[in-house]
Amino acid sequence: MTQSMAIEARGIARRYGDVQALAGVDLQVESGEVFAVLGPNGAGKTTLVEILEGLRRRDAGDAVVLGSDPEDAKRRWRSRIGAVLQVSTQSDELTVGEIVQAFGAYYPNPLEVEPLLDALDLTAQRDRKVFQLSGGQRRRLDIALGLVGDPELVFLDEPTTGLDPEVRIRIWEFVKTLSEGGTTILLTTHYMEEAEKLADQVAVLVSGKVIAQGSPRQLTGAQQSRVSFRLSGPAATASLPEGVPGLITRDGDLIEVTTTNPTDTVTRFVGWATERGGSLTDLNVEKHGLEQVYLDLLTNTREETSL
Amino acid sequence: MTTIPRVHRAVPPLPHPIRLGLTQAALEMKIFMRAKDMVFFTLGLPLMFLLVFGLVFAGELEGSDVGVGQWFTPGIIAASVLSAGIVNLATSMAIERHDGTLRRLALTPLPTSSYLIGKITMTFATAVGMTVVLLGVGVALFDVTLPSEGARWLTFGWVFGLGVVAASVMGIAMSSIPRSAKSASAVFNLPFLGLMFISGVFIESNSIPEWLRTVAGVFPLRWLASGMRAVFLPAEFERVVEPGGSYELGIGAAVLAAWVVVGFLVALVTFRWGRERRR
Numbered sequence: 001m002t003q004s005m006a007i008e009a010r011g012i013a014r015r016y017g018d019v020q021a022l023a024g025v026d027l028q029v030e031s032g033e034v035f036a037v038l039g040p041n042g043a044g045k046t047t048l049v050e051i052l053e054g055l056r057r058r059d060a061g062d063a064v065v066l067g068s069d070p071e072d073a074k075r076r077w078r079s080r081i082g083a084v085l086q087v088s089t090q091s092d093e094l095t096v097g098e099i100v101q102a103f104g105a106y107y108p109n110p111l112e113v114e115p116l117l118d119a120l121d122l123t124a125q126r127d128r129k130v131f132q133l134s135g136g137q138r139r140r141l142d143i144a145l146g147l148v149g150d151p152e153l154v155f156l157d158e159p160t161t162g163l164d165p166e167v168r169i170r171i172w173e174f175v176k177t178l179s180e181g182g183t184t185i186l187l188t189t190h191y192m193e194e195a196e197k198l199a200d201q202v203a204v205l206v207s208g209k210v211i212a213q214g215s216p217r218q219l220t221g222a223q224q225s226r227v228s229f230r231l232s233g234p235a236a237t238a239s240l241p242e243g244v245p246g247l248i249t250r251d252g253d254l255i256e257v258t259t260t261n262p263t264d265t266v267t268r269f270v271g272w273a274t275e276r277g278g279s280l281t282d283l284n285v286e287k288h289g290l291e292q293v294y295l296d297l298l299t300n301t302r303e304e305t306s307l
Numbered sequence: 308m309t310t311i312p313r314v315h316r317a318v319p320p321l322p323h324p325i326r327l328g329l330t331q332a333a334l335e336m337k338i339f340m341r342a343k344d345m346v347f348f349t350l351g352l353p354l355m356f357l358l359v360f361g362l363v364f365a366g367e368l369e370g371s372d373v374g375v376g377q378w379f380t381p382g383i384i385a386a387s388v389l390s391a392g393i394v395n396l397a398t399s400m401a402i403e404r405h406d407g408t409l410r411r412l413a414l415t416p417l418p419t420s421s422y423l424i425g426k427i428t429m430t431f432a433t434a435v436g437m438t439v440v441l442l443g444v445g446v447a448l449f450d451v452t453l454p455s456e457g458a459r460w461l462t463f464g465w466v467f468g469l470g471v472v473a474a475s476v477m478g479i480a481m482s483s484i485p486r487s488a489k490s491a492s493a494v495f496n497l498p499f500l501g502l503m504f505i506s507g508v509f510i511e512s513n514s515i516p517e518w519l520r521t522v523a524g525v526f527p528l529r530w531l532a533s534g535m536r537a538v539f540l541p542a543e544f545e546r547v548v549e550p551g552g553s554y555e556l557g558i559g560a561a562v563l564a565a566w567v568v569v570g571f572l573v574a575l576v577t578f579r580w581g582r583e584r585r586r
Binding site for chain 2: 053054075076079089093106107108149
């Protein structure tokens with residue numbers, strides 16, 4: 001009963017009053033994949049996730065999650081998904097171990113409590129009550145509750161927002177381990193770094209629309225690199241070659257080229273400088289990370305929409 | 308010896324809703340028992356009524372050998388049963404609706420029936436707790452005598468049970484009313500206190516204006532109180548203290564049952580996990 005697609009959504013739209021939270025979102029998440037929905041606050045990430053979880057209605061579009069429409073989901077379907085919501089709520093009177101145990105009882109095939117707490121570094125907190133936990137421990141408890149049913153598909157809505165770097169890295173490691181075990185993961189984040197580190201596929205969601213989608217490599221690959229170097233020898237004072245693709249700036253002997261093909265740029269300049277009895281020093285090629293790509297995308301989208 | 312192969316279950320069965328309901332009830336109980344202040348004030352409410360009325364009106368009812376504690380006890384039990392549902396249960400559900408607990412549970416395979424079985428069982432336990440404490444103190448300090456005939460205990464059993472179920476489904480139905488967790492206790496106290504004063508719990512029904520008695524007759528508390536008086540007061544009292552000159556157990560049963568049905572239907576329509584429904 002393996003499906004190649006864990007989530008298939010087409011044209012998902014949702015409006016709250018005057019606000020078009022989602023304006024036709026398409027999404028394909030393959031089984032076993034880590035899929036990140038990356039976007040700023042208010043982009044519609046949570047609405048999208050909640051529609052796919054069956055918590056919210058959609059105004060338009062089709063969604064098939066683990067073979068069912070989430071709006072028609074039954075108990076059995078819910079036993080196959082795990083969810084970590086943005087807001088966590090647990091009874092203050094229960095201990096970590098008791099809450100995880102209680103949630104596990106809802107599922108046909110729950111994970112054992114001890115190893116799960118161990119994997120999330122919560123063993124020492126097992127007998128603590130929720131109000132005694134730190135923010136990072138609380139978040140890891142939320143994750144434990146999302147996973148105790150041993151789900152095939154896990155929704156992580158901003159799992160590391162507001163956490164310190166150490167906890168964030170621990171959660172990332174945990175998500176990686178989970179993914180290696182074959183669990184499909186849909187996570188939302190506004191941290192570019194998180195998407196880049198964890199995701200096989202990234203969709204950039206801005207103002208309810210997916211403005212870019214692909215693997216982190218694809219998203220960054222088509223983008224600009226910055227090549228910089230200093231000219232030495234006679235070439236330092238020569239006028240620059242014509243017809244080199246990209247944007248070239250010169251500040252004395254310091255040259256900076258922004259290009260989609262840095263190899264070509266370097267080859268051309270090395271040839272050109274050698275011909276003139278000079279050379280390139282301090283050569284530096286820098287690929288724009290997903291962060292820069294993401295910021296560029298956001299800037300472009302805002303410019304377009306403000307026209 | 309060869310091992311007999313098992314029937315292979317590729318998909319393990321989902322936990323049974325009733326078993327899960329009892330697990331939920333145990334969990335509710337654990338949470339309740341740990342909130343010491345809540346335990347104290349919940350169990351203390353009926354006791355306070357008994358202490359106040361018992362001390363203020365100390366003595367025996369005119370022209371009888373029935374003590375004042377004996378007179379107030381059935382009404383207080385009736386009020387306790389009602390409050391366990393329309394105050395305690397309703398408040399806990401209103402809070403869980405507004406703090407996101409229900410939304411979180413909506414994403415688990417916990418069935419609605421199990422959640423509600425948990426709540427109703429907890430309401431039953433709360434009502435039993437209040438009654439036991441009340442009777443204990445009543446017997447010890449206010450000369451309350453427990454009925455000795457089996458028939459009276461039978462009446463007690465069905466009035467109490469039907470009352471708890473009616474109060475529970477009413478509480479579930481009412482839990483959707485408050486628009487925030489903060490407003491919950493204000494919303495639920497008003498109908499409870501109102502019913503308590505018009506239903507002949509403390510004030511003798513015959514001194515309540517007739518139109519108000521008619522209003523009270525629509526609601527369950529008046530019938531719960533009559534039913535409890537039938538258990539705790541001498542049979543000849545009914546001609547004097549009951550509005551209809553009789554405990555009217557049959558009508559009481561019918562009214563309570565009607566509230567169970569109505570409350571259940573309203574609860575079905577209004578209960579939301581926090582999932583949006585299809586338009």
